[in-house]
Amino acid sequence: MRMSKQEKKGLVPELRFPEFQDKGGWDEDKLSELVTTVTPPKKLPTNLYQVEGLYPIIDQSQRYICGWTNDKESLISGHFPLIIFGDHTCILKIARGPFAQGADGIKILKAKDQVEAEFLYQALQVRPVVMEEYKRHFSILKERIVGFPEKESGEQQKIADCLTSIDELISNQTQKLDALKTHKKSLMQQIFPAEGETVPKCRFPEFRHAEEWEERFISDLGEIITGSTPSTTKPEYYGGDRLFVSPADISDQRFIEKTKTTLTELGFSETRPVKLESILFVCIGSTIGKIAQNHQECATNQQINAVVPSANYSNTFVYYSLENNSEKISGLAGNHAVPIINKTAFGAVEIRFPKLPEQQKIADCLASIDELIFNQTKKIEALKAHKKGLMQQLFPAIDEVDK
Numbered sequence: 001m002r003m004s005k006q007e008k009k010g011l012v013p014e015l016r017f018p019e020f021q022d023k024g025g026w027d028e029d030k031l032s033e034l035v036t037t038v039t040p041p042k043k044l045p046t047n048l049y050q051v052e053g054l055y056p057i058i059d060q061s062q063r064y065i066c067g068w069t070n071d072k073e074s075l076i077s078g079h080f081p082l083i084i085f086g087d088h089t090c091i092l093k094i095a096r097g098p099f100a101q102g103a104d105g106i107k108i109l110k111a112k113d114q115v116e117a118e119f120l121y122q123a124l125q126v127r128p129v130v131m132e133e134y135k136r137h138f139s140i141l142k143e144r145i146v147g148f149p150e151k152e153s154g155e156q157q158k159i160a161d162c163l164t165s166i167d168e169l170i171s172n173q174t175q176k177l178d179a180l181k182t183h184k185k186s187l188m189q190q191i192f193p194a195e196g197e198t199v200p201k202c203r204f205p206e207f208r209h210a211e212e213w214e215e216r217f218i219s220d221l222g223e224i225i226t227g228s229t230p231s232t233t234k235p236e237y238y239g240g241d242r243l244f245v246s247p248a249d250i251s252d253q254r255f256i257e258k259t260k261t262t263l264t265e266l267g268f269s270e271t272r273p274v275k276l277e278s279i280l281f282v283c284i285g286s287t288i289g290k291i292a293q294n295h296q297e298c299a300t301n302q303q304i305n306a307v308v309p310s311a312n313y314s315n316t317f318v319y320y321s322l323e324n325n326s327e328k329i330s331g332l333a334g335n336h337a338v339p340i341i342n343k344t345a346f347g348a349v350e351i352r353f354p355k356l357p358e359q360q361k362i363a364d365c366l367a368s369i370d371e372l373i374f375n376q377t378k379k380i381e382a383l384k385a386h387k388k389g390l391m392q393q394l395f396p397a398i399d400e401v402d403k
Helices: 117-123 155-191 315-324 326-333 343-347 356-394
Strands: 027-030 035-038 055-058 067-069 082-086 092-095 099-102 106-111 145-148 214-217 222-226 238-245 261-263 279-282 291-294 304-309 350-353
Touching: 082 117, 092 117, 099 106, 106 117, 117 145, 117 155, 155 315, 155 356, 222 343, 238 291, 279 315, 291 315, 304 315, 315 326, 315 350, 315 356, 326 343
Parallel strands: 055 099
Antiparallel strands: 027 145, 035 106, 055 067, 082 092, 082 106, 214 350, 222 304, 238 261, 279 291, 279 304
16 A cells, blocks of 8 residues: 555655755655556567668667668557666667567556656666566566656656756767767778788878788787686685786777786786787687777686787787777687687788888877777766766665655
8 A cells, every 4th residue: 555645754855956845755656556568569570670761660679779660560659758678688768759669578668647757767777677687577677666756746857857868968979989989990991901902992191102011820910828717716816906807808998997807916826917908809709809908917718819919010000900800800710609719710810911100100090099989988987977876866765765
């Protein structure tokens, strides 16, 4: 049974807009009592996703729109906005116009009269459901208690407008980040030779009449170090200040700043140390082809081959060269259950290289773009952190309220 407002005077947010300071406590209820589920006219399998079309397709993937369709009969229409929850991935999205449901695994939720959909969408992000392997999570979400002020007061809409404006800012900054990444990818296609070519399409003016790029085996570039893992049965090996890199530590960023697992000096002595500024390339597993550089001396696990270039090669250029050839190298693993490129096969890959001065010029150019990408990424992370902190103040901490 729901508590009266007099009994729930403690259910108020830490931060409130001035015009609502004296409006009293919020109501609360299970999500299942605040929404109804919408059944789509049909669900489009992934093989029907189109690159272009009249109508967006939304599924439970990370991307907001996963494809397009011209199938008008698949459209979900009616009262918007609608909240979309990924039953397997726990992704939350909001649809403000007609769309088609892609594949399976999402719940489409329509807010009941007592809550604004935009408010509810933001409220569900305060304590998101944590994904637990590949299971259905709506059974957890629908039991979540949601706090909400009276809809008629306008407080729900005020909170939703505030947080939506931050979402729009994050979206705009993300588009800038995507544009930088696209620019970098396009530039790399121009300043590295295409497959079968000996010179790139575009060269810096001072190198336009320079000699052709020469082929080199990766093993010719310097030392290749395959990592190893110290015994996990010896706790004295772990928890120190030494970085121990696994594929999970390698993101879209160029440099490894920290690792989930660290080693003590004793544990580090049991590894194959990798000099700073080396190139770390994942050669085993589902993330094969991921690549990074280390800012400081580190060790890696056995899924990573580290290339330690000799003085004849720019470390930074080798990084970008391997990044440019990542797809080609990954293809050597084949279609096995556990893809793998052994050290010998990795070292036998041939890549073209110019003379050192041109290497350094290209490396400096691409590094400057990566710095812009890094700074833009940090800006987005800061906006997300700001929104998270603001939500924690704009919504009551329901778990701390006596029920």
